[in-house]
Amino acid sequence: MxxxxxxxxxxxxxxxxxxxxxxxxxxxxxxxxxxxxxxxxxxxxxxxxxxxxxxxxxxxxxxxxxxxxxxxxxxxxxxxxxxxxxxxxxxxxxxxxxxxxxxxxxxxxxxxxxxxxxxxxxxxxxxxxxxxxxxxxRQRDIDWFVGSGADRIYPEQWDRFMESIPEPERHRPLSYLYACLTGDDELARRRAARVWAQWSGQVIVGNEFEPSELTEHVSSEIVNQARIELHYAVNGYFxxxxxxxxxxxxxxxxxxxxxxxxxxxxxxxxxxxxxxxxxxxxxxxxxxxxxxxxxxxxxxxxxxxxxxxxxxxxxx
The missing domain is CATH 3.40.50.1820 (Alpha/Beta hydrolase fold, catalytic domain)
Structure with a gap:
C-alpha cells in the first residue's frame, strides 16, 4: 500500500x-x-x-x-x-x-x-x-448536502443546524447564512460561520468530527472559507x-x-x-x-x- x-x-x-x-x-x-x-x-x-x-x-x-x-x-x-x-x-x-x-x-x-x-x-x-x-x-448535488439527503444520515445534527436559523428563513438556509456572512454585523458573521462549519464538518468528516472545537472561537479563516463556500453555492457554482x-x-x-x-x-x-x-x-x-x-x-x-x-x- x-x-x-x-x-x-x-x-x-x-x-x-x-x-x-x-x-x-x-x-x-x-x-x-x-x-x-x-x-x-x-x-x-x-x-x-x-x-x-x-x-x-x-x-x-x-x-x-x-x-x-x-x-x-x-x-x-x-x-x-x-x-x-x-x-x-x-x-x-x-x-x-x-x-x-x-x-x-x-x-x-x-x-x-x-x-x-x-x-x-x-x-x-x-x-x-x-x-x-x-x-x-447540479441542483440535486446541492440539495443532497443541504436538505434532502445528508440530513437523513445525520438527523440530530441537521435538527441543530435548522434550530440555529430563524424559523421564517428555514426554507432557504443557504441564502440566510450567506446574507449573514456578507453583512456588516461581525457577531452575526461569526455565528453563521460556526453554524455552517458545524454542519458541513459533520458531513465531511463523519464520526470523527468534534463540533466542540468550534464552540469557543471562530477564526477569520473559518469565516472567510464559509463566505466563499456559500458565495459559490447560492450562485449554483456559476x-x-x-x-x-x-x-x-x-x-x-x-x-x-x-x-x-x-x-x-x-x-x-x-x-x-x-x-x-x-x-x-x-x-x-x-x-x-x-x-x-x-x-x-x-x-x-x-x-x-x-x-x-x-x-x-x-x-x-
Whole structure:
C-alpha cells in the first residue's frame, strides 16, 4: 500500500496579480518534470503542505494554486471578481506565466469540479485528469448536502443546524447564512460561520468530527472559507445546470482516473459513476471504506497510485 512521499518544500513561490486579487502559487518537485496543477476543494479551503506529497518529486513539477480569496491568496475571503470563470482565467494565466504547454489536472471535490470545467474549456492544454470525489454542481448535488439527503444520515445534527436559523428563513438556509456572512454585523458573521462549519464538518468528516472545537472561537479563516463556500453555492457554482456532464464530449479523449469513497456523504459516488459513463477513456475506482476527505490509508494509496500511474502513462 502506497503512502505519501516525504515532506518537501517549494523551490519557487509566486504571487500573481489578477485584477483586485493576488494569487498565491508554489512549485515543488522537479522543475523539468511532468507538470501537474493541484486544485484544492471548498471552494475556499486553500492548499496544504501535505498536498505536495501526492506526487513523486523526481517525476513531477507540482504547481499548487490557492484560488481567489483562499489560503494564502489575497485579499482573503474576497468575493468580488470571484467566480468559476475567473478561476479558469487564472489557471490559464498561471500556465502561460510558468511557460507550461500542457499539464495534468489533479483535484478533489470542488477541485474536481473546477478541473472538469477548466479541462472542458481548454482541452488542448490538459494532458489528463485525476479526480477525487467528483462534484457535478447540479441542483440535486446541492440539495443532497443541504436538505434532502445528508440530513437523513445525520438527523440530530441537521435538527441543530435548522434550530440555529430563524424559523421564517428555514426554507432557504443557504441564502440566510450567506446574507449573514456578507453583512456588516461581525457577531452575526461569526455565528453563521460556526453554524455552517458545524454542519458541513459533520458531513465531511463523519464520526470523527468534534463540533466542540468550534464552540469557543471562530477564526477569520473559518469565516472567510464559509463566505466563499456559500458565495459559490447560492450562485449554483456559476455553472449551468448539468453542464459538466453535457460537455464531457470535449474531453472524451483525455486519460482520466476517477477515485471515489463509497462512504462519501458529501458527494455520493453516483457523480463519478455518471462521469465514467460519459468518458470512455476513464477508469473509476470506488474505495469501499473511504469517505470524502483525502485521508486514510485506502484513499492515500489510491491517490498516490493514480499520480504514479499517470506519470508512467504520460511519460511513455
Amino acid at each position: 502506497k503512502t505519501l512521499y516525504p515532506e518537501i518544500e517549494p523551490y519557487a513561490i509566486h504571487l500573481f496579480k489578477r485584477n483586485r486579487h493576488h494569487i498565491h502559487v508554489e512549485e515543488c518537485g522537479n522543475p523539468s518534470g511532468l507538470p501537474v496543477v493541484f486544485l484544492h476543494g471548498g471552494p475556499g479551503s486553500g492548499c496544504k503542505a501535505y498536498h505536495r506529497r501526492f506526487f513523486d518529486p523526481e517525476k513531477y513539477r507540482v504547481v499548487l494554486v490557492d484560488q481567489r480569496g483562499a489560503g494564502r491568496s489575497l485579499p482573503q475571503g474576497k468575493l468580488v471578481g470571484n467566480t468559476t470563470a475567473d478561476l479558469i482565467r487564472d489557471l490559464e494565466y498561471i500556465r502561460h506565466a510558468l511557460q507550461i504547454e500542457r499539464w495534468l489536472v489533479f483535484g478533489g471535490s470542488w477541485g474536481a469540479t473546477l478541473g472538469l470545467v477548466y479541462a472542458q474549456r481548454h482541452p488542448p492544454k490538459i494532458s489528463g485528469l485525476v479526480l477525487r470525489a467528483a462534484f457535478l454542481a 455553472i449551468p445546470e448539468n453542464a459538466i456532464l453535457e460537455q464531457c464530449g470535449r474531453i472524451r479523449r483525455l486519460p482520466v482516473i476517477l477515485i471515489h469513497g463509497r462512504r462519501d456523504l458529501v458527494c455520493p459516488v453516483e457523480s463519478s459513476f455518471s462521469l465514467s459513463r460519459r468518458l470512455p477513456n476513464s477508469g473509476l475506482r470506488v474505495l469501499p471504506n473511504a469517505g470524502h476527505i483525502a485521508a486514510g490509508e485506502e484513499m492515500i494509496d489510491a491517490l498516490v497510485s493514480a499520480a504514479d500511474e499517470m506519470a508512467e502513462r504520460l511519460d511513455s
